[in-house]
Amino acid sequence: MxxxxxxxxxxxxxxxxxxxxxxxxxxxxxxxxxxxxxxxxxxxxxxxxxxxxxxxxxxxxxxxxxxxxxxxxxxxxxxxxxxxxxxxxxxxxxxxxxxxxxGGSGHNVAGLRYKEYQLQDYGSWFVKKLNNHHNWKHIQSCFVKNETCNSLSKRYKTLKQFKLAELTPIEAGCCRPPSQCGYPVVNASYHDISFHPLSSNKDCKLYKNSKAVKCYNCDSCKAGVAQYIKxxxxxxxxxxxxxxxxxxxxxxxxxxxxxxxxxxxxxx
Incomplete structure (x- = not known):
């Protein structure tokens, strides 16, 4: 029953x-x-x-x-x-x-409230997918279309605000050069790249202030995307x-x- x-x-x-x-x-x-x-x-x-x-x-x-x-x-x-x-x-x-x-826990940088990420810290699957030319071109076009980096200057009006900002992994890796390059920060969307970079990191030479270029071809940008996906x-x-x-x-x-x-x- x-x-x-x-x-x-x-x-x-x-x-x-x-x-x-x-x-x-x-x-x-x-x-x-x-x-x-x-x-x-x-x-x-x-x-x-x-x-x-x-x-x-x-x-x-x-x-x-x-x-x-x-x-x-x-x-x-x-x-x-x-x-x-x-x-x-x-x-x-x-x-x-x-x-x-x-893997890929990120690295603290003195004076920054956010971490920077390096592509080699992530697994081979991530690296292979992000280094694929077709995959990365599609992701890159989305950054440009969605104005991922251009919005920073609208949110942070002064240099002080930008330096105190807590950027996302994608913003930190794709919208600015790695801090080890030593480029002086002028504002949220512009770095003075007339100086000789302090590091041999290839990302330092790939970075441009152009809205369509920024650091979208940098390994630091791919690492930021990897961290976001993770x-x-x-x-x-x-x-x-x-x-x-x-x-x-x-x-x-x-x-x-x-x-x-x-x-x-x-x-x-």
Whole structure:
């Protein structure tokens, strides 16, 4: 008697959990389509992963909802199988993210409130992808189009404000030359590069004050992008760990619902 009641409860939970997840999945798909229509090519790269994730969520939720609604053990078997594959995928992806994003903690520089980053500190996968000419040209065009560096002079009106600024890794690496170059800072968008650089770092000669050039071809810029990606991916990995725990609990409840459905089918 108590087992049957527990099974009914698990079926009820699976039904409503998947009903809610179908609504969420539809919203995710809609957001992915909206991004593809309204955003430029710099952000459209996220359209396919977001839409794909929403589609997988929707498909899995349909099988879970219908299986729990009709007490259909076959649908629930398919639901559990797909959910298991999703759990394995999340686990594998999270482990890969932590491996790939290992390293690159940044370097403190006296007088600066932010860190500077060096490309060689990051893994070979990051270096290979960022050194790819096609990949980097696309990223570089996004900096110019979005005026990543040009906005600094609008935010920091005086030299004092700029020196006290807490720049992001991309701003620190792409919008200014490395501090080891020793170029005097005139304002947020201009460095006096008439001086001979104090360092042999090739980034010192690559930097230009031009809005279209800046330090976009520098290794320090690539390192800033690597740090930005690392931070974003680590946040996603932490979210995935939480999602893995939640889905594991749902999977356990789904197993109870499947067992209850199989019992009802055998009695009928």
């Amino acid at each position: 108590s087992t049957s009641k527990g099974g009914g409860t698990s079926t009820f939970v699976i039904r409503w959990v998947n009903c809610i997840s179908m609504i969420v999945a539809a919203a995710v798909i809609g957001y992915g389509v909206w991004m593809g229509i309204h955003h430029d090519t710099c952000r459209k790269s996220l359209t396919l992963p977001i839409t794909g994730l929403g589609s997988i969520m929707f498909l899995v939720s349909i099988f879970g909802f219908l299986g729990a609604l009709k007490n259909n053990s076959i649908f629930l078997w398919m639901y559990l199988l797909m959910l298991c594959l999703v759990l394995v995928g999340i686990l594998v992806f999270t482990v890969i993210v932590f491996i790939v994003t290992n 931070t974003e991916w680590r946040v996603i990995a932490i979210f995935n760990m939480i999602l893995f725990v939640v889905l594991s609990m749902i999977y356990f409840v789904g197993c109870c619902a499947r067992r209850d459905a199989a019992r009802i089918s055998s009695k009928s």
